[in-house]
Amino acid sequence: MIVCGDDALAERLAAELVTVYREQVTLVVPPSRRVGAGTGSTRAAALLARMQAALSRNADSSGLDDSATARVVEAAELDEGALAEAGVREAAAIALVHDNDETNVRAALAARRLNPRLRLVIRLYNRKLGQHLEDLLDQAATLAVPGLDPEVLDTSTTVLSDADTAAPALAATAVAGTSKVVQADGLLLRAVERTPPDHGRVADPGLCTLALLSSTTSNPAGAEGSDISGGEAPLLLPDDDTVAAATGRGTVVLETVTHTPSGSAARRLAGRGLPLGSLFSRRLRWSLAGLFTSIIGVTLASWLTAGDQPGGLAGLLHAAYLTLLDLFAIGDPALEEPPARRVLQLLAGLAGLLLMPVLLAAVLEALGTFRTASALRRPPRGLSGHVVLLGLGKVGTRVLARLRDLDIPVVCVEEGPEARGIALARRLRVPIVIGDATQEGVLEAAKIHRAHSLLALTSSDTTNLEAALYARSIKGDLRVALRLYDDDFASVVHRTLRTAHPRALTRSRSVSSLAAPAFAGAMSGRQVLGAIPVERRVLLFAALNVAGHPQLEGRTIAESFRPGAWRVLALDTAEPGERLPDLAALPTHEGVQRAGELVWDLHPGYVLRPEDRVVLAASRQGLAELLGRHPQPGMRTTDA
Numbered sequence: 079m080i081v082c083g084d085d086a087l088a089e090r091l092a093a094e095l096v097t098v099y100r101e102q103v104t105l106v107v108p109p110s111r112r113v114g115a116g117t118g119s120t121r122a123a124a125l126l127a128r129m130q131a132a133l134s135r136n137a138d139s140s141g142l143d144d145s146a147t148a149r150v151v152e153a154a155e156l157d158e159g160a161l162a163e164a165g166v167r168e169a170a171a172i173a174l175v176h177d178n179d180e181t182n183v184r185a186a187l188a189a190r191r192l193n194p195r196l197r198l199v200i201r202l203y204n205r206k207l208g209q210h211l212e213d214l215l216d217q218a219a220t221l222a223v224p225g226l227d228p229e230v231l232d233t234s235t236t237v238l239s240d241a242d243t244a245a246p247a248l249a250a251t252a253v254a255g256t257s258k259v260v261q262a263d264g265l266l267l268r269a270v271e272r273t274p275p276d277h278g279r280v281a282d283p284g285l286c287t288l289a290l291l292s293s294t295t296s297n298p299a300g301a302e303g304s305d306i307s308g309g310e311a312p313l314l315l316p317d318d319d320t321v322a323a324a325t326g327r328g329t330v331v332l333e334t335v336t337h338t339p340s341g342s343a344a345r346r347l348a349g350r351g352l353p354l355g356s357l358f359s360r361r362l363r364w365s366l367a368g369l370f371t372s373i374i375g376v377t378l379a380s381w382l383t384a385g386d387q388p389g390g391l392a393g394l395l396h397a398a399y400l401t402l403l404d405l406f407a408i409g410d411p412a413l414e415e416p417p418a419r420r421v422l423q424l425l426a427g428l429a430g431l432l433l434m435p436v437l438l439a440a441v442l443e444a445l446g447t448f449r450t451a452s453a454l455r456r457p458p459r460g461l462s463g464h465v466v467l468l469g470l471g472k473v474g475t476r477v478l479a480r481l482r483d484l485d486i487p488v489v490c491v492e493e494g495p496e497a498r499g500i501a502l503a504r505r506l507r508v509p510i511v512i513g514d515a516t517q518e519g520v521l522e523a524a525k526i527h528r529a530h531s532l533l534a535l536t537s538s539d540t541t542n543l544e545a546a547l548y549a550r551s552i553k554g555d556l557r558v559a560l561r562l563y564d565d566d567f568a569s570v571v572h573r574t575l576r577t578a579h580p581r582a583l584t585r586s587r588s589v590s591s592l593a594a595p596a597f598a599g600a601m602s603g604r605q606v607l608g609a610i611p612v613e614r615r616v617l618l619f620a621a622l623n624v625a626g627h628p629q630l631e632g633r634t635i636a637e638s639f640r641p642g643a644w645r646v647l648a649l650d651t652a653e654p655g656e657r658l659p660d661l662a663a664l665p666t667h668e669g670v671q672r673a674g675e676l677v678w679d680l681h682p683g684y685v686l687r688p689e690d691r692v693v694l695a696a697s698r699q700g701l702a703e704l705l706g707r708h709p710q711p712g713m714r715t716t717d718a
Contacts, residue, residue: 079601081166081426082106082156082185085174087201087240088634090594091173096148099598099702109152115334138415154183161192165474171197171601175240175638179204183211186235190218199600203472208237216445220247236600240593245476245591248533251486252506252561269610269617270333286645287321288695289314289612291328307626312613314697317641330612332647332695362443365436369429376426377401383418427496457489458507462528464489468545469536470499471559473589477535489524496579515545521552531557539563548580595698599705606694606701607693619697621650627704636682643700646686647695648676 079101081092088105095101153160157173158379166172166189174182174189179202186200198215202208203559215235269288290313313320321329380399402407404426412420464487467478474490475498481488490503490510503510513520515534526532532549534542540561549556562568568586575584593610599606608620624630630638630646639645676693686692696704 080104080106080161080166080169080172081175082164082172083177083201084108084178084591085175085510086588087597090588090590090634091175091597094147094598094698095601101703103148104151104169105152105492106153106160106164109154119489120717142155154347156188158188158192161189164222166192166196169193169196169201173199173597173601174200175199175201175597177201179220183460186211186215187218187250191213193396194218194393197601199597200235201597202237202239203239203241205242208239208545211235212237217332220636229442238593238597238600239475239476240589240597241472243609244473244587244592244598245480245587247609248473248535248559248561248587248589248652249486251533251587259285272329272331277521285648286320286332287316288332288610288617289330289615290316290321290324292613293694306584310614313642314612314615314617314641315640315645315695315700320694330617359443360438362436366440367438369433373401373426373433374430376422376429378418379421383416384423391487392427398457401426402496405433419550429497440519446637451700455509455524457525461489461509461525463487463530464525464528466491466521466526466529466532466549468492468532468534469561470497470503470544471497471535471537474535475499475502477533478502478506478508482508491520491524491527516541516548522550526552526556529553529556531559535561539567546575550575552580557584557699559587561589562586563588563590591616599701616698618698618701619693619700620648620696622704624686624690624692630686630692630703631688633685633686634651634682635686637682640700642697644696644704646680646692646694648678649680649684650691651677652694654689654691 079095081095081103083089083091083105084107084263088107092103092105095103118475130638140574144587151160151164153163155707156176161172171206173187174185176182176185189196190196200208200209200211204486210233271291292312298427312322316324377394377398380401381394384393384397400409401422404423407427407430409423410424415423465481466489467481468491470492471476474492478488478490478499479502488508490499490508492500492510492512492610495512500510509524511523513523515536517519526549532546534545535544536542539562542562546558546560549558560568560571570589572584572586592611595609595616596606599618599620607621610617610619622630629644635646
């Protein structure tokens with residue numbers, strides 16, 4: 079397998095394929111020594127150093143043998159010559175994970191020309207472009223190999239976004255702190271951390287217990303679930319006896335399984351209009367309401383006191399007409415009318431005098447609102463319980479969209495006024511503070527002292543850490559989630575912040591570590607629905623056909639469960655010929671319903687048949703064992 083990239087995702091993906099899937103991997107990176115390379119040479123050299131360190135660390139902890147290796151090839155440009163040198167003609171799959179969409183698209187077209195049967199996994203931020211690119215490359219494969227199996231074609235091209243893959247977990251960490259969410263279009267899985275129960279009690283397992291947290295999570299001096307922390311490490315997919323014996327340890331349980339309402343997009347579109355409350359101030363609205371109430375009162379009084387006027391609806395309309403004439407001072411003076419009529423005329427004239435300045439103020443306020451509609455909104459007075467989001471790059475933009483889908487109030491902080499997510503924040507009418515989050519006064523402008531949580535997602539570890547420390551100095555119990563790259567550095571940060579603020583929740587997340595399992599699964603041609611972080615480990619959710627897997631085929635649900643490796647969670651009840659190729663995709667036509675539905679409350683004695691398709695939770699090693707021993711074409715991987 080071939081991995082082409084120049085950042086942390088390429089490193090983690092290559093390490094994942096070597097150490098977990100035991101694949102022969104070629105890593106194609108920019109040249110480390112080139113005249114005039116400048117920053118590029120430093121970046122490439124750092125990538126190679128981190129790659130070697132990651133492989134060595136994972137080899138020590140997992141017993142990596144010589145059968146799985148990583149070869150590094152340097153290429154200034156991903157043209158056909160560089161891809162041929164990397165072995166693309168003989169490769170089974172290639173992952174193009176450069177941070178530049180154009181580079182990945184060009185390389186994908188070149189790779190498809192060299193090897194029409196090659197499985198392509200492409201990292202693209204532009205989702206619309208990704209959909210068109212999938213169709214184009216699949217058509218190219220069909221033309222090059224006319225008799226290509228449709229099942230093989232279904233997994234020939236997969237487009238993923240690391241930002242989309244990591245966004246649900248990052249948003250859930252900021253909003254709920256201990257909640258993990260995997261969402262792939264209509265499918266929503268929610269996992270929740272639960273604190274250790276009282277002595278002599280067993281924690282509620284929910285639908286099932288996904289993991290036991292490390293035994294050091296309640297110890298401020300303990301590390302956050304290192305993979306090599308022995309018996310203190312988190313345990314993925316434990317059996318019931320292990321859960322019952324693990325007193326004093328928190329658990330991660332599957333709490334709810336729901337489907338996202340199909341009308342969410344319509345609601346978002348409907349919400350783009352400008353509400354009345356944003357056009358006029360509250361004081362002006364009360365003034366208008368009072369004036370209209372007085373005018374209605376004068377109209378009713380005129381109708382009731384006019385004895386010689388027609389009754390019923392005609393009389394009411396006539397009274398309203400006279401009141402409007404008096405209101406705008408165009409009616410005849412009621413000199414010969416009864417005293418009641420003259421008094422009502424004076425009151426209507428007075429209401430008219432008051433109405434003119436109020437209408438003028440309304441017009442000026444509306445014009446001012448439309449003039450500033452394209453400007454950046456400031457956090458409103460009295461705002462509290464919101465999420466402060468630092469950084470509106472690729473990841474921050476996706477997380478912002480996820481938070482707004484959940485109707486969570488957000489205040490964004492971005493240093494660059496031309497950042498990628500500024501346009502989305504303006505369209506969603508999200509308050510934005512422009513400035514460096516590490517500078518005094520910037521976080522205060524974002525109302526950090528009244529915020530619910532801080533989500534630091536800039537591309538700089540030091541900026542995220544400095545902003546988190548400054549925010550904690552303002553509000554000691556603030557919930558903080560940081561985007562950090564280095565695992566060792568993240569563990570130190572977590573331990574330090576937890577020691578300094580034991581009552582506050584601190585989480586560190588790496589986008590590349592959350593996205594790498596989904597990319598690795600795509601290179602194996604499987605449907606990985608998403609990844610849930612369990613401290614420093616990752617639990618994967620995947621869809622799998624039972625046929626060809628002796629660990630599942632012909633076994634009951636209870637017999638197929640392997641503690642620490644995999645566990646069947648749900649069964650697709652649709653007939654094999656009616657199943658959607660992509661289990662997580664929404665219907666493409668209005669009114670078309672899903673071909674079947676997933677059954678989650680499975681009886682332990684149900685026997686899995688070869689024609690069944692299941693959703694299972696698995697560790698990375700467990701999923702690699704299932705995928706490596708029994709290849710299974712025909713399932714497309716989706717980003718979560």
